[in-house]
Amino acid sequence: MVRFALWSLWSLLLSVTVATGAEVEGCEADVASALQVMGRVKNPDDDSPPEEDPADDDDEDPPEEPEDDDDEDPEEDPDVPIVLEPEECEQVCCYSRFSSPESLCGCLADHSISCNFCSSPYFATPSEYHVPDSGSFNVSILVNETGLTTISQLEVGLGLAGFHLQTLGITLLGPNAESLRLKGAEPDQPDETQEVHWVFSNRPGCNDCKEPVDSLSQLQGKEAKGTWTLMFETDPEVLNGLVSWVELSLTSC
Numbered sequence: 001m002v003r004f005a006l007w008s009l010w011s012l013l014l015s016v017t018v019a020t021g022a023e024v025e026g027c028e029a030d031v032a033s034a035l036q037v038m039g040r041v042k043n044p045d046d047d048s049p050p051e052e053d054p055a056d057d058d059d060e061d062p063p064e065e066p067e068d069d070d071d072e073d074p075e076e077d078p079d080v081p082i083v084l085e086p087e088e089c090e091q092v093c094c095y096s097r098f099s100s101p102e103s104l105c106g107c108l109a110d111h112s113i114s115c116n117f118c119s120s121p122y123f124a125t126p127s128e129y130h131v132p133d134s135g136s137f138n139v140s141i142l143v144n145e146t147g148l149t150t151i152s153q154l155e156v157g158l159g160l161a162g163f164h165l166q167t168l169g170i171t172l173l174g175p176n177a178e179s180l181r182l183k184g185a186e187p188d189q190p191d192e193t194q195e196v197h198w199v200f201s202n203r204p205g206c207n208d209c210k211e212p213v214d215s216l217s218q219l220q221g222k223e224a225k226g227t228w229t230l231m232f233e234t235d236p237e238v239l240n241g242l243v244s245w246v247e248l249s250l251t252s253c
Helices: 002-038 054-059 086-094
Strands: 122-124 137-143 153-164 169-173 179-183 193-200 226-233 242-251
Touching: 122 137, 137 242, 226 242
Parallel strands: none
Antiparallel strands: 122 242, 137 226, 153 193, 153 242, 169 179, 169 226
């Protein structure tokens, strides 16, 4: 009886020990599996490299900003003055249809260039003008180029749009009170608006030129410098059009 009791007690202790070990072993296995899923513990059988924590990216150094290029092309620097070669300087500052700034045309003195308005004309344009909605108006052009003396040849260029050409009259007034009629009213023409580009000239062989009513050759030998005025005579009962281009071409020998 005593032996049977001792054997039962031994069996009970053995079962408790086995059960307790199974619980511990199972708990450790569950924790290890969970850590493997979370990436905290590497599976001994897994040879793949550990995954990087995205939070570690915040510790990386920021990308370096490009350094300023101190060796940039001086032609792209607006503070670097434009330098013209002698031929370019003469063309831009003497014979261009557009006014060139004095800061650019200092090249004339630098290269000892004198504009020759006997071989190529000087172009003069108005600095500003106003065209009223209706009625006659004037456009003035100041000519103060020191290289000009007396006139050898003069031409007048005009670009017009939307004017009634039938009733339009144009007169040129010179700096010494010269008055030359360029265009008079043309009652035989259709009463309609047109876009035109005229060059009033008496130059021989100019097929595209429009012959003025009064010959511009009357101005030969007259002073070129001064204020020239174009008088536009329009019908006050109709709207005026657009003056897109006004130009004097002066040759002086």
